[in-house]
Amino acid sequence: MRLLTIFFLTLSILMAGQIQAQSKKLTKQEKKELKAKLKDYKKNPDALLSLEDDLDRYRKENQQLQAQAAQAQAESSRKDSKIASLEQEVDQLNMSVRTAQESIRQLNAQQSTASQGPDMSGLVFRVQIGAYGKSNMPANLDKENDNMDLETVDGLQKIIIGMFRDMGEADQLRSYMQKIGIKDAWVVPYRDGVRISMEEAKRIMGSGM
Numbered sequence: 001m002r003l004l005t006i007f008f009l010t011l012s013i014l015m016a017g018q019i020q021a022q023s024k025k026l027t028k029q030e031k032k033e034l035k036a037k038l039k040d041y042k043k044n045p046d047a048l049l050s051l052e053d054d055l056d057r058y059r060k061e062n063q064q065l066q067a068q069a070a071q072a073q074a075e076s077s078r079k080d081s082k083i084a085s086l087e088q089e090v091d092q093l094n095m096s097v098r099t100a101q102e103s104i105r106q107l108n109a110q111q112s113t114a115s116q117g118p119d120m121s122g123l124v125f126r127v128q129i130g131a132y133g134k135s136n137m138p139a140n141l142d143k144e145n146d147n148m149d150l151e152t153v154d155g156l157q158k159i160i161i162g163m164f165r166d167m168g169e170a171d172q173l174r175s176y177m178q179k180i181g182i183k184d185a186w187v188v189p190y191r192d193g194v195r196i197s198m199e200e201a202k203r204i205m206g207s208g209m
Contacts, residue, residue, distance in 0.1 A: 120193035123204055125170035126163055129177055129185045131156045151195075160188065167201070 026034070041051070133156050151158040164170040170187045177185035189201035 120163075120190060122165075122192065123201060124163055124165065124190045125167045125201075126160045126188055126190060127170055127173045127177060127185055128188045129159050129161055129182045131158045131184070133157070167205070 147161060147163065149160045151160060162170060162173045164173075167187065167189075174185045174187050187198070189196050189198055191201070191204065
């Protein structure tokens with residue numbers, strides 16, 4: 001009974017193999033060769049048993065290969081997920097670095113601007129609004145970059161405001177200061193941060209320097 005089962009199983013396998021291999025109807029020659037193989041298996045039961053053992057071995061090997069393939073696929077998926085996670089971390093780190101670099105750049109720019117102070121190079125006009133020998137303004141009120149400075153010359157504290165490249169604009173500020181009650185307001189010129197006389201300033205303007 002077992003041999004009969006094997007015989008029919010073998011017949012089914014051979015028929016399926018021939019159909020899949022050729023994908024067409026068997027020729028007379030192919031049918032003849034197939035019948036000859038079946039007769040050989042019928043006469044030689046040991047060959048059928050060996051064939052069954054081979055089939056069992058191939059099934060097991062196929063199952064093992066499928067399990068290994070599934071394991072490899074799962075491992076590949078885990079690696080892909082880990083790579084994606086690492087790439088996301090790298091992107092976040094790059095973004096943090098760019099943000100930090102931009103913050104440092106802005107901070108450096110602010111510090112550079114603060115350290116430079118007002119540009120007193122060349123010819124500059126300012127407005128002096130008072131010179132005091134006794135009632136001096138506290139020095140702590142002279143803030144950096146507040147457009148007001150305190151100068152002490154020959155014991156007198158002079159309060160200087162504004163900074164203009166055009167003498168006419170400085171004169172407008174002087175006129176406004178006088179209108180609001182500061183009668184001693186007048187325009188004072190500077191060259192490269194050093195106070196000069198108005199006559200020298202006019203010569204510089206006349207020469208185009």
